[in-house]
Amino acid sequence: VQLVESGGGLVQAGGSLRLSCAASGIAFSTNAMGWYRQAPGKPRGMVAFITSTSNTDYLDSVKGRFTVSRDNAKNTMYLQMNSLKPEDTAVYYCRSETSGDWGQGTQVTVSS
Numbered sequence: 001v002q003l004v005e006s007g008g009g010l011v012q013a014g015g016s017l018r019l020s021c022a023a024s025g026i027a028f029s030t031n032a033m034g035w036y037r038q039a040p041g042k043p044r045g046m047v048a049f050i051t052s053t054s055n056t057d058y059l060d061s062v063k064g065r066f067t068v069s070r071d072n073a074k075n076t077m078y079l080q081m082n083s084l085k086p087e088d089t090a091v092y093y094c095r096s097e098t099s100g101d102w103g104q105g106t107q108v109t110v111s112s
Contacts, residue, residue, distance in 0.1 A: 001023075001024070001025040001026050001096070001099060001101040002023070002024045002025055003021055003022070003023050003094050003095070003096065003101055003102065003103035003104075004021070004022045004103060004104070005019060005020065005021050005092065005093065005094050005103045005104065005105060005106040006019070006020050006022070006106060007019040007020050007106060008092060008106030008107045008108045009107075009108070009109070010109045010110075010111065011084055011108075011109070011110055011111070012110070012111050013084060013085055013086055013110055013111065013112050014083060014084065015084050015110070016080070016081060016082045016083075016084065017081050017084065017108060018078060018079065018080050018081070019035070019078065019079040019081065019092055019094075019106060019108075020076055020077070020078055021033070021035075021076060021077040021078075021079075021094030021103055022074075022075060022076050023075045023076065023077070023096070024075065026096055026098070026099055026101070028070075028072060028075040029052060029072040030052050030098070031052060031096045031097065031098040031099065032049065032050065032051045032052055032096075032097035032098050033049070033050050033068075033070065033077045033094060033095065033096055033097060034046055034047075034048065034049045034050075034094070034095045034097050035047045035048045035049075035068060035077075035079045035092060035093070035094055035095075036092070036093045036094075036095060037088075037090035037091065037092045037093070037108075038090055038091050038093070038105075039089060039090040039091075042090075044093065045059070046059060047059050047062055047066065047079070047092070048062065048066055048067075048068035048079060049068070049097070050068045050069070050070055050077065054069070054070060056068050061087075062081075062088075065081065065082050065083045065084075066079060066080065066081050066082070067079070067080040067082075068080075077094060079092070081108070084108075084110045085110060086110045086111065086112045087110075088108060088110050089108060089109050089110050090107075090108060091105040091106065091107050091108075092105060092106050092107075092108050093105045093106075
């Protein structure tokens with residue numbers, strides 16, 4: 001199983017980024033998937049969740065700003081992040097909620 005995140009970077013407050021999570025070695029279309037983040041000194045927590053049928057749920061603080069989606073033909077999950085805030089700065093990880101596997105993470109830094 002391999003989950004590879006990409007799309008992180010440095011952005012100013014108010015800006016946007018789109019993260020991708022490319023999956024291999026799993027039956028991606030049948031897996032529920034999640035995006036998590038971990039800021040320095042804080043525990044890792046879920047940001048967004050998407051079921052195999054594309055039902056979604058979000059951390060309250062990102063509702064209306066972040067959108068999770070998936071393309072089963074490409075075995076890829078996305079996280080569109082708009083109106084970014086400095087408090088969104090963290091390493092972002094994707095996870096298969098079905099298999100329990102994690103990606104290696106991608107750094108998102110939002111400057112004020």
